[in-house]
Amino acid sequence: MLKIYLLAAVALLAGALGMNAQVVTTEPSPLQEDSQNVVIYFHADQGNMGLKDQPASTALYAHTGVSTIDDNGKVSDWQYVPAAWNTNLPKCKLEYVSANLWKLNIGDIRTFYGVPADIRISKLCFVFRNANGTKEGKGTGNTDILVPVSDKGFQIAFTSSATDQVITPTTCDVTFTLSSTKEANLSIAVNGTTVKNASSVKTLTAEYTFPGVGDYTVTATADDGSQTKTETISLCWAGASRPLPSAAAPAMGATRNADGSVTFCIAAPQKQNVMVIGSWNGYKASGTQVMNYIDEVIDGIPFRFFTVTLPENQIPRNTQVMYYYLVDNSIKVGDPYARLTLDPYNDKYISADVYPDLPEYPIDKLSGTPLAVFADNINDYEWQTKSFTAPDKTDLIIYELLVRDFTGTEGKALGDGTIRRAIEKIPYLKSLGVNAVELLPINEFNGNISWGYNPNFYFAIDKAYGTPQDYKEFIDKCHAEGIAVILDMVFNQSDGMHPWYMMYTPGSNPFYNVNAPHAYSVLNDWNQGYPLVERQWKDVVQYWLEEYKVDGFRFDLVKGLGNNDSYANSGESATNAFNQSRVDRMKRIHEYMKEVNPEAYFINENLADAKEENMMAEDGELNWANINNAGCQFAMGYSSESNLNRMWAIQDKRTAGSTVSYLESHDEQRLAYKQQQYGVTGVKGNKTASCQRLGAAAAQMILVPGSHMIWQFSEMGNSQNTKNANGSNNTDPKIVNWTLLDNPENKGLFESYQQLISLRLGNKDLFPSSESGIDFSMQCNISNWTNGRLITARNDNKELYCAINPNTSGTLDIPVPFRTADNSAYEIYSQSHGCEASFNATTGKITVPANCYVVVASKTVSEVKEITPDSGYEAYVTGLAGKIIVTGATSPVRVYDINARLIAESEKTDFSVSAPSGIYIVKTGTKAVKVFVK
Numbered sequence: 001m002l003k004i005y006l007l008a009a010v011a012l013l014a015g016a017l018g019m020n021a022q023v024v025t026t027e028p029s030p031l032q033e034d035s036q037n038v039v040i041y042f043h044a045d046q047g048n049m050g051l052k053d054q055p056a057s058t059a060l061y062a063h064t065g066v067s068t069i070d071d072n073g074k075v076s077d078w079q080y081v082p083a084a085w086n087t088n089l090p091k092c093k094l095e096y097v098s099a100n101l102w103k104l105n106i107g108d109i110r111t112f113y114g115v116p117a118d119i120r121i122s123k124l125c126f127v128f129r130n131a132n133g134t135k136e137g138k139g140t141g142n143t144d145i146l147v148p149v150s151d152k153g154f155q156i157a158f159t160s161s162a163t164d165q166v167i168t169p170t171t172c173d174v175t176f177t178l179s180s181t182k183e184a185n186l187s188i189a190v191n192g193t194t195v196k197n198a199s200s201v202k203t204l205t206a207e208y209t210f211p212g213v214g215d216y217t218v219t220a221t222a223d224d225g226s227q228t229k230t231e232t233i234s235l236c237w238a239g240a241s242r243p244l245p246s247a248a249a250p251a252m253g254a255t256r257n258a259d260g261s262v263t264f265c266i267a268a269p270q271k272q273n274v275m276v277i278g279s280w281n282g283y284k285a286s287g288t289q290v291m292n293y294i295d296e297v298i299d300g301i302p303f304r305f306f307t308v309t310l311p312e313n314q315i316p317r318n319t320q321v322m323y324y325y326l327v328d329n330s331i332k333v334g335d336p337y338a339r340l341t342l343d344p345y346n347d348k349y350i351s352a353d354v355y356p357d358l359p360e361y362p363i364d365k366l367s368g369t370p371l372a373v374f375a376d377n378i379n380d381y382e383w384q385t386k387s388f389t390a391p392d393k394t395d396l397i398i399y400e401l402l403v404r405d406f407t408g409t410e411g412k413a414l415g416d417g418t419i420r421r422a423i424e425k426i427p428y429l430k431s432l433g434v435n436a437v438e439l440l441p442i443n444e445f446n447g448n449i450s451w452g453y454n455p456n457f458y459f460a461i462d463k464a465y466g467t468p469q470d471y472k473e474f475i476d477k478c479h480a481e482g483i484a485v486i487l488d489m490v491f492n493q494s495d496g497m498h499p500w501y502m503m504y505t506p507g508s509n510p511f512y513n514v515n516a517p518h519a520y521s522v523l524n525d526w527n528q529g530y531p532l533v534e535r536q537w538k539d540v541v542q543y544w545l546e547e548y549k550v551d552g553f554r555f556d557l558v559k560g561l562g563n564n565d566s567y568a569n570s571g572e573s574a575t576n577a578f579n580q581s582r583v584d585r586m587k588r589i590h591e592y593m594k595e596v597n598p599e600a601y602f603i604n605e606n607l608a609d610a611k612e613e614n615m616m617a618e619d620g621e622l623n624w625a626n627i628n629n630a631g632c633q634f635a636m637g638y639s640s641e642s643n644l645n646r647m648w649a650i651q652d653k654r655t656a657g658s659t660v661s662y663l664e665s666h667d668e669q670r671l672a673y674k675q676q677q678y679g680v681t682g683v684k685g686n687k688t689a690s691c692q693r694l695g696a697a698a699a700q701m702i703l704v705p706g707s708h709m710i711w712q713f714s715e716m717g718n719s720q721n722t723k724n725a726n727g728s729n730n731t732d733p734k735i736v737n738w739t740l741l742d743n744p745e746n747k748g749l750f751e752s753y754q755q756l757i758s759l760r761l762g763n764k765d766l767f768p769s770s771e772s773g774i775d776f777s778m779q780c781n782i783s784n785w786t787n788g789r790l791i792t793a794r795n796d797n798k799e800l801y802c803a804i805n806p807n808t809s810g811t812l813d814i815p816v817p818f819r820t821a822d823n824s825a826y827e828i829y830s831q832s833h834g835c836e837a838s839f840n841a842t843t844g845k846i847t848v849p850a851n852c853y854v855v856v857a858s859k860t861v862s863e864v865k866e867i868t869p870d871s872g873y874e875a876y877v878t879g880l881a882g883k884i885i886v887t888g889a890t891s892p893v894r895v896y897d898i899n900a901r902l903i904a905e906s907e908k909t910d911f912s913v914s915a916p917s918g919i920y921i922v923k924t925g926t927k928a929v930k931v932f933v934k
Contacts, residue, residue, distance in 0.1 A: 023047035024126060024145050029179050030157030032150045033121050038106035042128050044137055045100040051128055051137035056096040059131045061088055062104050066113050067123035075363055078125050080113040086133045121149045143368030156180045158220040158231040165285035166329045167237050172210040176218060179203045184224040191216055213239040215286050236285035241273045242292045249294045249305035253337030254374040260312030267305050267532050269510055271327055274306035278323030280314050283365045298531045320375040322359060333499035338372030341460045346448045354418050355463045370497050379547055381472040388479040390551045391435040393601055393622060394657035394769035396707035397757050399434040400665060403465045406712055408736040415449045415733030419466035419474050426477050427910030431878060431885040432715060433757035436484040438554055446495040451731050454495040454523055458540045475549055484551035486601055487544060491537055492560035493523040517564045519575040520557060529563040538592040545596040552601025559606060561585050578612045587619045603660055610653040617658035624660055625652060631663035635671035635693050637680035637808045639785040648704045648778050657706050657769035663697055664711035667729060672719035682808040689851045691717050691745040692832040695752035696804045696853040702756040703791050703802045704778055705767040715753040716740045748833020755830035762862035766793035766800055788814035799858040805848040813845040830855040877922045879931040884920060885912045891925035
């Protein structure tokens with residue numbers, strides 16, 4: 001039924017359709033750029049109700065700005081903001097009207113905000129708050145409030161009392177209001193049938209009761225005699241989701257079928273109705289998009305999956321569509337299995353240089369809802385490296401890399417590193433000699449400036465770093481250089497935009513715990529014992545192994561991956577105790593991975609007791625070994641607690657070859673920073689001694705059996721503070737400072753890392769992956785501080801000795817068990833920059849200056865030769881075992897063998913070429929240099 005009311009006065013009309021319809025109303029309505037005496041009314045009992053029932057004496061303020069639109073139609077929100085957040089500007093203070101009704105006098109819009117006359121205003125943006133910002137008034141779902149602003153001239157506004165597109169038997173009585181800026185003939189029609197009209201009026205209000213299930217288009221028309229304005233509102237009485245015959249649910253997410261149709265599926269236990277809404281029809285709700293459900297029982301627990309298939313003519317092949325799910329007619333969520341997502345808040349800050357042709361979020365139709373992107377070619381990429389054999393898991397030298405801070409604007413902390421810039425640095429990684437890269441999390445995370453440990457969508461790449469194709473090219477080119485790629489995965493927690501978090505209220509959410517059962521709670525804690533959570537983990541690891549060809553994973557905070565009932569309490573002792581459910585879960589995840597790639601790396605950040613980690617090792621898993629404290633003590637020059645033996649797994653009661661040990665990681669403080677702040681006399685403030693000690697610490701890590709990890713820029717002595725005052729991680733962007741390599745001491749440290757890595761990887765037979773079979777010993781406990789430290793590695797006719805003088809002054813003669821007294825059988829292969837070490841095989845000693853390390857080895861050991869360029873040579877050339885590396889070339893590079901035959905050429909700044917043992921000539925421009933490869 002229809003009731004019509006003609007209003008004689010200017011009404012307080014909703015500023016936007018839907019969730020903001022009753023949060024803000026305006027006078028006049030509709031608002032125009034040239035409206036005068038503008039008043040904003042804030043209804044505190046609507047929206048998120050964060051400021052509901054505030055007394056009249058409360059000081060409330062509007063944090064406000066405008067949305068602008070350029071000539072190309074690009075909208076920019078929150079421009080021309082009069083004051084920073086929590087700045088209590090008097091003109092932004094609200095005036096109390098009545099209970100839960102407040103007003104703000106804007107007056108002239110351009111004057112209030114200071115918007116120039118040539119800038120087009122499309123919306124007013126609002127968040128209301130109390131004086132200290134502890135309480136906020138926003139739209140439903142904590143969204144920003146956006147009030148449309150019309151152009152000058154004859155305009156209309158058409159609003160509805162419906163809180164969303166979908167109506168139900170309890171919400172089928174809807175009030176529509178049509179307003180115009182001048183008197184006109186106004187009419188309202190439902191599905192093309194005019195239900196009422198009025199002549200020479202400025203406002204028309206109608207109440208309409210929708211009769212039943214169906215899709216409805218409500219049209220408002222205003223005719224002033226010279227022009228006609230029309231607006232529509234689409235509403236849908238969808239009806240209920242229905243049960244489908246018992247069957248296995250289809251794959252979750254969106255899947256193109258053989259007949260061209262697309263099937264959507266989402267798990268939504270405890271829910272009654274779900275609809276998929278997408279860009280294919282302008283984000284209109286429709287009964288054809290209602291998803292029906294399949295009920296399954298898994299391990300005695302009931303689950304419900306909602307699914308619908310849309311025909312090809314609705315979603316044609318090779319098109320790109322965006323969509324979301326409407327759950328129980330009120331909750332809007334993205335797709336947990338989306339391969340790409342659109343973020344309503346952060347995508348607008350991603351430049352076209354980083355992500356060309358990124359779909360624009362439809363802020364004119366939605367607010368605050370993450371969107372999934374489906375396209376047949378979304379992951380298209382032509383792989384160049386057709387086959388790749390990953391290094392053995394016991395011989396990994398991993399480079400831990402945060403894309404955000406690895407590259408970017410030199411000398412500035414902007415956090416603008418990208419995957420494309422990281423691709424440009426692959427030759428650098430190759431020249432360093434690492435054989436694996438571990439990327440901090442790249443799954444779609446909250447915000448654009450993050451370490452990535454706050455994921456929202458596990459199947460989607462984060463667009464702040466680049467496109468899916470960029471990520472694949474990085475992996476492809478790493479593989480071409482023999483470098484494996486490992487992804488950091490965060491299975492303990494997610495941020496607040498994950499669909500399964502948004503879908504339920506705390507306490508009723510089967511996917512998440514209200515409180516973490518363990519001691520290391522971060523963000524929203526997954527309920528690990530819930531079968532659909534582990535099914536997600538299975539699908540995640542298999543997807544990245546198959547689609548992106550990654551070589552394995554490092555799993556974050558494994559201590560949090562136990563079942564809820566596996567912790568005696570939430571204290572640290574219970575969390576750190578042996579936990580069989582963690583062992584079992586990680587073994588199952590490993591089995592899921594082996595279904596795709598039996599050799600994929602499986603690395604736990606568990607940092608648990610030896611019993612638990614050795615059980616994981618039995619399954620072929622690796623475990624992180626944090627040696628940061630001992631490394632810092634050594635680097636600073638303190639002998640206390642500086643036992644670095646734990647770099648070797650068997651010295652830490654771990655299974656041989658089962659650990660990834662490290663001096664630094666993203667979670668730990670930089671050794672160089674600790675040196676600068678707390679180093680002993682002779683180290684603090686002494687650049688040469690500092691870098692020498694950093695190199696000696698690296699030698700005690702790299703030249704021991706097992707896998708090891710380097711946190712980015714450790715190899716050049718980065719000394720930036722990584723901790724806040726309370727000891728927590730400082731996740732802010734760090735200064736990008738590749739110019740460290742211009743300093744001879746930092747460059748010397750880099751060369752030490754380069755030489756040590758090549759020695760380690762070029763002589764794997766010297767570093768046993770088991771406890772026996774090779775003569776290997778490591779004497780570097782505290783008692784060896786005064787007399788020096790020695791690493792001995794011998795196998796067949798090979799001998800390698802790394803002698804370290806940990807003292808900060810004085811030279812040490814360190815006894816060495818040379819097999820022969822013939823000096824000519826040995827040579828120095830690597831030593832600290834600026835170090836003048838020597839050895840005497842006859843007397844069996846290596847003489848090492850303070851702070852330094854030196855590696856003496858038999859000439860049967862595969863060599864690394866640093867080539868000192870000819871005077872004026874314009875590139876840096878290094879010969880590794882079986883490889884020549886060229887970096888910094890400014891002219892075309894040509895590589896010749898000893899017989900002057902051209903074996904390689906390139907116009908790239910950095911490149912590498914495989915080469916068998918021998919002497920080569922590398923020429924660039926008019927300069928040439930000899931390089932030896934053994």
